[in-house]
Amino acid sequence: MPEGAGPYAARLEALLRRIPDGWGRWVSCDAGWFELIVDLDAALSALDPDYRVEQVKEKFGTLRYYCTPTSEDADVWCRFDDLVRVAEDRSAETCERCGRPGRMCRSSMRWLKTLCRDCAAASGYVSPA
Numbered sequence: 001m002p003e004g005a006g007p008y009a010a011r012l013e014a015l016l017r018r019i020p021d022g023w024g025r026w027v028s029c030d031a032g033w034f035e036l037i038v039d040l041d042a043a044l045s046a047l048d049p050d051y052r053v054e055q056v057k058e059k060f061g062t063l064r065y066y067c068t069p070t071s072e073d074a075d076v077w078c079r080f081d082d083l084v085r086v087a088e089d090r091s092a093e094t095c096e097r098c099g100r101p102g103r104m105c106r107s108s109m110r111w112l113k114t115l116c117r118d119c120a121a122a123s124g125y126v127s128p129a
């Protein structure tokens with residue numbers, strides 16, 4: 001279970017069970033995005049209760065949520081795409097550490113991360129002016 005899962009632990013655990021054997025069963029991002037992730041999972045589950053998750057991670061500073069519906073209904077696939085895109089876009093405005101409003105920041109090593117001002121200052125990231 002990811003660190004800081006707190007109130008989201010049970011729902012994150014349910015999400016991890018969607019990942020097939022042979023894939024890593026973890027969520028590779030910080031706790032600030034957990035609410036976003038469990039909300040997305042709830043919306044996707046409502047469309048397709050048995051949908052599959054391949055990977056949930058941070059990449060280039062924003063959320064990536066890789067999943068596949070079990071349904072063959074094209075409408076379900078479109079709605080999956082839309083829901084995932086909206087959540088990934090929201091991650092670009094949500095501090096990955098604490099969940100408050102954030103923006104893309106950069107470390108001296110040129111790592112990108114979406115952070116609020118306080119979390120950026122605390123971890124050596126700077127926000128482009």
Ligand SMILES: [Zn+2]
Nearest residue numbers: 095098116119
């Ligand atoms: Zn923060």
